[in-house]
Amino acid sequence: xxxxxxxxxxxxxxxxxxxxxxxxxxxxxxxxxxxxxxxxxxxxxxxxxxxxxxxxxxxxxxxxxxxxxxxxxxxxxxxxxxxxxxxxxxxxxxxxxxxxxxxxxxxxxxxxxxxxxxxxxxxxxxxxxxxxxxxxxxxxxxxxxxxxxxxxxxxxxxxxxxxxxxxxxxxxxxxxxxxxxxxxxxxxxxxxxxxxxxxxxxxxxxxx
Ligand code: ADP
Ligand code: TYD
Numbered sequence: 001x002x003x004x005x006x007x008x009x010x011x012x013x014x015x016x017x018x019x020x021x022x023x024x025x026x027x028x029x030x031x032x033x034x035x036x037x038x039x040x041x042x043x044x045x046x047x048x049x050x051x052x053x054x055x056x057x058x059x060x061x062x063x064x065x066x067x068x069x070x071x072x073x074x075x076x077x078x079x080x081x082x083x084x085x086x087x088x089x090x091x092x093x094x095x096x097x098x099x100x101x102x103x104x105x106x107x108x109x110x111x112x113x114x115x116x117x118x119x120x121x122x123x124x125x126x127x128x129x130x131x132x133x134x135x136x137x138x139x140x141x142x143x144x145x146x147x148x149x150x151x152x153x154x155x156x157x158x159x160x161x162x163x164x165x166x167x168x169x170x171x172x173x174x175x176x177x178x179x180x181x182x183x184x185x186x187x188x189x190x191x192x193x194x195x196x197x198x199x200x201x202x203x204x205x206x207x208x
Contacts, residue, residue: 005088009099009130011175012110012149013168016138016188024098024196029093040097041075045082047073065111072103073121090158100126101133101179105171106168110164132206133190134199135176136188140165143188181199 008025010018019040026038042052055063055071063071076099087094100122108115144165176183186198 005090005092005094006132006207007084007088007094007096007128007130008135009096009101010136011098011101011133011144012136012188013138013140013165013172013174015143015149016136017146017192018097018136020192021134021136021186021195021199022095024192025199026095028200029203031066035090035092037083037092037094039079039083039094039095041079041099041102042072043075044079044084044096047078051075051078065107065114066117069103069107069114069118069121072107073125076100076103077125080128098150099130099133101172101175105168109167109171127181129179130182132172132203133176133179133183134202135172135183135185136195137173137185138169138188140169143169151161 010022012018022038022040026036029036041048042051042055051071051074055068077113084096085129103118103122104115108118140162144162173185176185184202186195186202188195
């Protein structure tokens with residue numbers, strides 16, 4: 001019998017608490033005895049981490065919208081081949097901080113309507129969706145101030161500013177309606193433990 005793992009993703013605007021919640025969920029599932037791979041995009045494999053630097057650092061206008069879409073998709077393909085698919089085939093739980101829904105939003109919406117191109121490329125080169133996606137919904141101003149508080153060099157997208165954050169929040173909620181079979185929306189405007197409790201309840205129900 002082939003083992004199949006569980007593929008969970010976290011989505012939401014910058015600073016919504018995805019990384020924090022993904023880490024807490026991974027710790028909790030490991031304590032329960034699950035084998036967990038905690039990973040992220042862009043990145044999650046050596047090649048994709050190299051591409052991460054190309055897309056997240058430097059001038060916001062560094063790439064055309066189309067080139068940027070190709071780079072994110074190349075990173076995802078490598079991540080899928082080298083990290084995600086082998087782990088799922090071994091029956092593990094894969095928790096990924098952002099995946100293709102982020103491309104549908106950021107490359108699909110932020111610089112004109114490229115959603116159809118995003119979908120075509122996804123079907124050609126990726127062709128797989130998560131089993132479940134947790135959308136951490138968040139007030140854009142709070143999200144941006146949390147993200148800015150981290151003081152890193154990966155600020156290409158944060159530099160697009162609050163209007164983009166607002167557009168992304170609305171876009172993610174629309175995406176949750178579009179893919180309502182796999183999306184679960186969690187209110188991120190609360191303390192870390194309350195958000196984590198909701199995440200736990202949702203994932204435990206899915207594991208049963
Ligand atoms: P994301 O991965 O969505 O960008 P992070 O998990 O990195 O978000 O969180 C961004 C910042 O906000 C971090 O400094 C983190 O410690 C803090 N943070 C995360 N969740 C909460 C929360 N529920 N309340 C307050 N601060 C939070
Ligand atoms: P991430 O490190 O998750 O940032 P944050 O912790 O601030 O949410 O992702 C970095 C940026 O990459 C984020 O602003 C969204 C962007 N991004 C895309 O534009 N397209 C994609 O396909 C992915 C995965 C991320």
